[in-house]
Amino acid sequence: MSRPPTLPPAPAHPPPGAPPASEKTTWKERAGFAAGTLPFNFGASGINTLAYPIYNIILGMSPSLIGLVLGLSRVLDAVLDPLVGSCSDNFRSKWGRRRPFIAVGAVLCAITFPLVWMVPETWTGGWAFGWFLVTMLVFYAAFSVYAVPYLTLGFELSADSNERVRVHAVRAIASKLTFFVIPWVFPLAQWKLFGSPAAGMRALGVMIGALFIILAVPAVLLTRERFAKKAGRQEKVRLLPGLKMTLGNRPFRHLVGIVLGMIVCDNMVRTMGTHINIYYVYGGDRTAGALMQGASQTFYAVAGLAGVLVVAPLATRLGKLRVIRVCLACGILAAVSQYFFYSREHPWLQFISMLLLAPSFSGFWVLIDPMKADTADFDEYKTGLRREGAYAAVATWLEKTTLTAGIFLFGLVLDWSGFDAGLGGAQSEGALRTMRLLFSAAPAVILTGSFLLACRYPLDDKKLRAMQDELVRRRAAAGG
Numbered sequence: 106m107s108r109p110p111t112l113p114p115a116p117a118h119p120p121p122g123a124p125p126a127s128e129k130t131t132w133k134e135r136a137g138f139a140a141g142t143l144p145f146n147f148g149a150s151g152i153n154t155l156a157y158p159i160y161n162i163i164l165g166m167s168p169s170l171i172g173l174v175l176g177l178s179r180v181l182d183a184v185l186d187p188l189v190g191s192c193s194d195n196f197r198s199k200w201g202r203r204r205p206f207i208a209v210g211a212v213l214c215a216i217t218f219p220l221v222w223m224v225p226e227t228w229t230g231g232w233a234f235g236w237f238l239v240t241m242l243v244f245y246a247a248f249s250v251y252a253v254p255y256l257t258l259g260f261e262l263s264a265d266s267n268e269r270v271r272v273h274a275v276r277a278i279a280s281k282l283t284f285f286v287i288p289w290v291f292p293l294a295q296w297k298l299f300g301s302p303a304a305g306m307r308a309l310g311v312m313i314g315a316l317f318i319i320l321a322v323p324a325v326l327l328t329r330e331r332f333a334k335k336a337g338r339q340e341k342v343r344l345l346p347g348l349k350m351t352l353g354n355r356p357f358r359h360l361v362g363i364v365l366g367m368i369v370c371d372n373m374v375r376t377m378g379t380h381i382n383i384y385y386v387y388g389g390d391r392t393a394g395a396l397m398q399g400a401s402q403t404f405y406a407v408a409g410l411a412g413v414l415v416v417a418p419l420a421t422r423l424g425k426l427r428v429i430r431v432c433l434a435c436g437i438l439a440a441v442s443q444y445f446f447y448s449r450e451h452p453w454l455q456f457i458s459m460l461l462l463a464p465s466f467s468g469f470w471v472l473i474d475p476m477k478a479d480t481a482d483f484d485e486y487k488t489g490l491r492r493e494g495a496y497a498a499v500a501t502w503l504e505k506t507t508l509t510a511g512i513f514l515f516g517l518v519l520d521w522s523g524f525d526a527g528l529g530g531a532q533s534e535g536a537l538r539t540m541r542l543l544f545s546a547a548p549a550v551i552l553t554g555s556f557l558l559a560c561r562y563p564l565d566d567k568k569l570r571a572m573q574d575e576l577v578r579r580r581a582a583a584g585g
Contacts, residue, residue: 106344109490112118114224114290116553120296120566123461125518126262127264128263128265128268128270128331128506129265129268129274130262130263130271130408132275133327133329133421134272134294134324134328135262135264135272135275135276135326135464136273136275136279136327136550137323137326137327138258138259138262138272138275138276138323138327139275139276139278139279139280140279140320140322140323140324140326141207141255141320141321141322141323141324142255142276142279142280142283142581143279143280143282143283143316143320144211144214144251144316144317144320144321145158145251145252145255146280146287146288146312147168147218147246147283147313147316147317148214148218148245148248148251148283148317149242149252150287150371151283151287151290151506152221152241152244152312152324153175153376154287154288154376154379155226155287155291155514156171156174156175156237157379157380157463158170158291158395159222159291159294159302159303159306160233160237160392160524161526162383162461163303163306163481164224164226164229164300164303164417165308165444165526165527166233166234166237166515166519167516167520168524169516169517169519170234171516172239172263172514172516173239173516174234174237174241174423175241176510177238177241177242177500178238178241178242178244178245179247179505179510180508181242181245182245182249182502182506183335184500185249186243186252186253186498186502186503186505187247187493187495187498187502188349188498189250189253189254189497190253190257190494190495190496190497190498190499190501191324191494191495191498192206192346192494193253193254193257193494194301194491194492194493194494194495196434201330202300202330202494203254203255203257203258203261203330203494204254204258204324204328204330205324206250206253206254207254207255207258207321207323207324207325208253208325209219209250209320210247210248210250210251210255211250211251211317211318211321212318212440213246213247213250213251214244214248214251214314214317215314215315215316215317215318215458216247216314216496217240217243217244217247217248217314218244218247218310218312218313218314219307219310219314219318220240220243220244220310220311221237221240221244221310222303222306222307222309223236223307223310224236224237224240224303225238226243226301226303226304233471237364237458241582243383246502249386251317251321251496252501253494253498254473254494254497256322256500256501257264257283257494257496257497257498258271258324258328258330258492259272259276259474259478259485260477260478260496260497261330261331261332261493262328262329262331262476263331264331264332264573264576264577264580265573266425266475266478266479266569266570266573267420267421268473269474269478270417270420270421270425270471270475271417271421272412272469272475273471273472273474273475274414274416274417274471276474277413277417277467277470277471278407278413278414280470281406281407281409281413284402284405284409285401285406287402288398288399288401288402288403288426289304289399289403289480290306290313290400291379291394291395291401292395292396292406292485293305293309295391295392296307298544301471302344306489309582311317317355317546322383326496332366332491345355347492347495347519348499349497350488350492350495351484351492351495351496351499353362353407354479354480354483354484354487354496355459355563355565356479356563357477357480357483357484357499359499359561359563360473360476360477360480360500360502360562361471361499361504362554362555362558363429363433363555363558363559363562364473364500364504364555364556365503365515365555366551366552366555366558367433367436367466367469367473367552367555368507368546369416369507369514369547369548370436370440370506370548370551370552371466371553373483376542377542377543377544378401378402379394379395379398379518380396380524381447381540381541381544382394382398382401382447382452382455383395383398383448384524384532384537384540385447385541386447386448386449386452386455387452387530388449388530389528389529389530389531389532390530397452397455397484399531400426401455402459404456404459404460405459405463406463407463408459408460408463408464408467409463409464409467410467411463411464412463412465412466412467412468413467413468413471415468416428416464416466416467416468416471416472417471418433419474420434420468420471423568424565424566425472425475426476426562426565426566427469427566428468428472429469429473429559430477430556430559430560431468432464432465432466432468432472433465433469433555433556433559434556435461435462435465436462436465436466436552437466437549437550437552437556438461439458439461439462439487440462440545440546440548440549440552441545441549442457442458442461442541442545443455443458443544443545444541444542444544444545444546446458447541447544447560449547456582459536459555477496477500478493479564480492480496480564481567482572482573482576483564483572484496485576486572486576489579501545509545518539518540518543519540521539521574522535522536522539522540523535523536524540536542554561
């Protein structure tokens with residue numbers, strides 16, 4: 106098959122129409138896929154959110170050492186994510202390419218996630234650091250087996266662009282349920298019933314580990330891989346040539362740049378919010394600060410649910426790219442507001458920042474995975490190959506690496522600013538000011554960069570419709 110150099114001409118008025126019957130997804134499929142996102146979120150961002158409160162505030166480990174562990178765990182991902190993506194692309198079985206990996210990965214994560222929090226309370230210094238490092242490396246090795254095929258499965262539930270938005274809208278709603286839980290894990294760990302926060306986190310870690318298996322079952326049993334038949338007939342692509350092809354995809358490179366900015370900002374808010382509330386807003390009161398962070402993040406999740414319900418239908422009518430730009434602009438405004446609304450005098454003002462932030466971030470994540478699937482379609486248009494696993498793997502690794510780099514830098518800034526968890530509420534005003542500026546100005550600047558990239562994204566909605574119409578004709582001519 107020849108490789109066309111450019112996209113086909115875009116129709117003047119691309120039809121929005123309903124997807125073909127073969128590309129429609131059932132509510133059972135959407136719900137099954139969405140169930141798997143709860144354990145995914147615990148591995149992708151929840152573990153980072155919990156690491157600093159447990160290992161720094163409770164166990165007294167240096168923030169820079171915690172950041173180092175999180176960074177080193179991503180070195181392993183540098184090898185494993187692309188490797189798992191390539192293996193699942195080339196895997197052939199009667200159960201499909203992705204679902205066997207998801208099943209095995211869920212069991213491995215259920216075993217390894219609790220280990221991260223099993224460090225003995227009497228261990229300090231090098232012993233605690235060693236435990237944290239080894240268990241994080243083991244967990245993230247298991248998580249790669251689950252995460253990359255799970256994300257890739259979402260690309261394959263439909264070939265229709267708008268149907269993909271509907272699939273990921275349901276996933277986004279389920280994802281918000283995770284963020285009703287994650288902010289309360291640290292406060293729950295301090296419940297007197299457990300005896301100590303460290304013991305509480307060990308018990309909660311076992312419960313969260315069990316969720317990996319329980320919630321992966323619907324994702325494995327209730328979904329269907331629509332490109333498995335086509336993939337079974339195509340040539341296998343080796344790892345390094347496949348990575349070169351993936352990174353050569355211009356729309357994909359732009360999209361990854363947009364996503365990286367949002368990831369840094371989203372997780373900076375989650376990670377730093379606890380410290381800002383405890384040490385600035387509440388002057389070192391760990392209980393009050395943790396409760397406020399839990400309450401604001403719960404409100405954030407509620408507002409995010411509303412945002413999903415608005416953004417998904419708007420995107421199917423106005424186009425994903427236009428709505429993404431609006432989401433990023435709202436995020437910039439929200440980031441600036443955090444400097445003023447995380448207030449000692451009026452702590453509840455931070456809910457206004459969450460109200461501004463939630464629709465922006467929620468809408469973004471509804472649309473970004475369907476847009477990643479669009480870049481995989483662009484690859485099929487150029488090469489004739491379905492390689493969703495490679496795209497999910499490279500994107501996942503870059504996202505996790507960027508996230509951890511941001512958290513590592515956060516740890517360095519905390520140490521550099523003069524912050525010391527041992528001082529409790531006696532932190533210097535200079536340290537608190539540095540933390541607040543990082544919490545507000547850094548996300549605003551980074552999101553501005555993502556917005557500028559979105560304005561230059563090469564695969565607009567008209568071009569996308571024309572390309573996908575051409576792919577439909579090719580698949581029909583090839584018999585699948």
